[in-house]
Amino acid sequence: MGHESPLRHVDLFGVTLTFNLSNILMITVASLIVFLIAIAATRNLAMKPTGMQNLFEWVMDFVKGIVKSNMDWKTGGRFHILGITLIMYIFVSNMLGLPFAVVYDNELWWKSPTADPVITLTLAVMVVGLSHYYGIRMKGFSEYGKDYFRPMWFMFPLKLIEEFANTLTLGLRLYGNIFAGEILLTLLAGSLATGVGGHLAAIIPTLAWMGFSVFIGAIQAFIFTMLTMVYIAHKVSSDH
Template identity: 60%
Template sequence: MDHESPMLYDLWGIPWLDFNLATVLMTFITCVIVFFICFFASRRLQMKPKGFQNFMEWIIDFVKGIIGDTMDWKTGKVFLPLGLTLIVFLFISNILGVITMVTFGHTLWWKSPTSDATLTLSLSTMVILLTHYYGIKVKGFKEYTKDYVRPVPFLLPFKIIEEFTNTLTLGLRLFGNIFAGEILLSLITKMAMIAIPAFAFSIIPMLAWQGFSLFIGAIQAFIFTMLTMVYMSHKVSSDH
């Protein structure tokens, strides 16, 4: 897929401050979609949920399960909004490129925001910073810093490196899977546009890959949210 998207370079005269306008646009669209999904799901709450409310409550229970598998609920309940926001935002972001490509075809503007490493690494950095914030908030600064020299002070450099690698792996895993999926889908689409016989040949793998891309989008949203809660558990739980 051609990801040479429209860029805004040297914003405000700062040489390194560049913006991918396509990523900014698609991130904004994703946020709007997530807002309306949550708005319509919670607009008319009922004691006996049905329809869209029932679907959203299933997602909430699913996120509760993720948190419950990584830490006790008394400690982890405060992270429910974070987990719910991440899994919904990432799922919409991951599949948006597939939907827009089918609808609008191959363009420079329509793509998944998470096919941009800048966005995924920004999300992973935000997650790691949040784990430090809540770790200090729950344990206190002095007790929290002691975790870096336990059980032996020799581990301090390795634990610092671990924070860096966690940031990279969390962001690059998401980026790599979504970017690679869009590359292959774009190649299949271009194959279909060469000639009518090629279209007949490629329509089946195109549909199959679109379905697989939806599956990958859901799995990657789950993995990112799960790892976020695992990293958070390591910081806030006293048994780590």
């Protein structure tokens, strides 16, 4: 991971936008993979599901369970698709960096897109932004505003801080887990594999860590989706 990022600067209407081409590539790859898998799984839909359809129906029910554990299905149903897309996209993103990393011209190209704080924070801000949007839309602006002074008026500063803390922790938790996993994999693959002995010594811990990283990737995708629904439910539901 100790490599530079392939940064390119583009001037757009007088604003300089910085692109990390590695991120662009990996976001595209992850989106493409999710899209292709989903299309392949739902191409031949049948009343009696088989194979991939079963898997995806299970994913749908799983996310439905997440939504239902946080809010009423009548209000939560509209977030079902958001939840499924989030969990699939993040899971695939987390898996992408595991098998290998590609370094070209001392620039790191292939990695998990979620191993970059910019990406995870973008997702987190998007989710929190959505929660505010739906909070205002479904409860009205005054109810939404009053929520900042509940249950006591002096909770207002804490409530404000909570919003920023939520966003930061949501994004950085995912980033930290995936980034740390990839660093350790790089260290295992790079530093230990210095000779035949090093190769042999590195096999077992690398395998173990990869297995653990798969687990972490799945868990983090679940946690991100779960917290998304928790935050949205917090803003949308009117009973607290």
